[in-house]
Amino acid sequence: MRSRSKTFHLQHEIPEASKTEKPKRNKFSVFKGLILAMLSGVFYSSAAVIVKEMKNLHPGQLSVYRFIAILVMSLPETIKCGENPFGPKDLRFLLVLRGFFGATNLFLNFIAFRYLPLGEAAVIIFSVPVFVTVAARIFLKEPCGIFQSVTVVLTVVGIIFTAKIPSRLMGHDILYTSENLYGLLAAVASLLFSTCRFIVIRKVKSVHHAVIMFNFGWVAIVETVTLTAITGDFKWHKCGVQNVYILLLGLFSYAGQTLLTMALQCELAGPVSTMRAAADIVLAFMWQTFLFRNTPDSFSIVGAILVGFSVVFVGLRKWVSSLPEESNQRKRLRWIIA
Secondary structure, eight states: OHHHHHHHHHHHHHHHHHHHOOOOOOTTGGGHHHHHHHHHHHHHHHHHHHHHHOTTSOHHHHHHHHHHHHHHHHHHHHHHHOSOTTOOGGGHHHHHHHHHHHHHHHHHHHHHHHHSOHHHHHHHHTTHHHHHHHHHHHHSOOOOOHHHHHHHHHHHHHHHHHTTHHHHHTSSOOOOOHHHHHHHHHHHHHHHHHHHHHHHHHHTTTSOHHHHHHHHHHHHHHHHHHHHHHHSOOOOOOSSHHHHHHHHHHHHHHHHHHHHHHHHHHSOHHHHHHHHHHHHHHHHHHIIIIISOOOOOHHHHHHHHHHHHHHHHHHHHHHHHHSOTTOHHHHHTGGGGO
């Protein structure tokens, strides 16, 4: 009888013990959102190179190509995931709003790069981490400590140096033409719409990323076709290599947008936008050097170093915040997540 009782107790103790054993978590999983944001920057930067090469087509027309690819590529996974293609009823308005913000942001992005010098447009557009961090604090109640604020400032300062704004300000060529002003207004508006896009994606993070992409695609196509018909015209692209460019543009756009959406579903908006901006700037620096054979000057080098430090600091803060509360390393580095 005692042996049976002992066996009975052991059978009930083993499950309790197993409950206390937590599966080992991959140490790189805490960086998943940041890695996805960085990869998103890689694909977006590659798409930007293609857009820069296709100067004969209106920016709106190139945007339409990107959105058609996003819609078509997201459709199979949208059907497969089993969710309503238009999302939950209580989030449908936000999904449409996300498509509107994203489409307007990209359209204005291309306008800014067309009518402004590339560096000046980049300074405005890629300063989005500052606005996202502030907006995320206001609307999403996300934490924004001193260390994260310093990281954002470093990123923006790095972007300014990379764009050689100090060099321009020390010169005499600081007047804007009517086209420059048009591009400047487009860049500022793009920044605002990009900030709203990050916030809305965080609001609908419970929705499958394919559903978010599907709604983004159809809303963006309707809006961009309308804007392009009003502000420009559609032209047939050149035969040959441009066919390949258009296919790659669609593929890179879908990959970049999907990775960004997934990053925002598992990471705070502030760190994601910072990592994304840093990746875009560093890659633009590389394309400038190796593809376009434009040797960087001292301003570009300083900017790249500052942005690089920003990326390292974002990753370091994420690692420290993932450590157990009783960890000695977390206690020593507590100031990082203050």
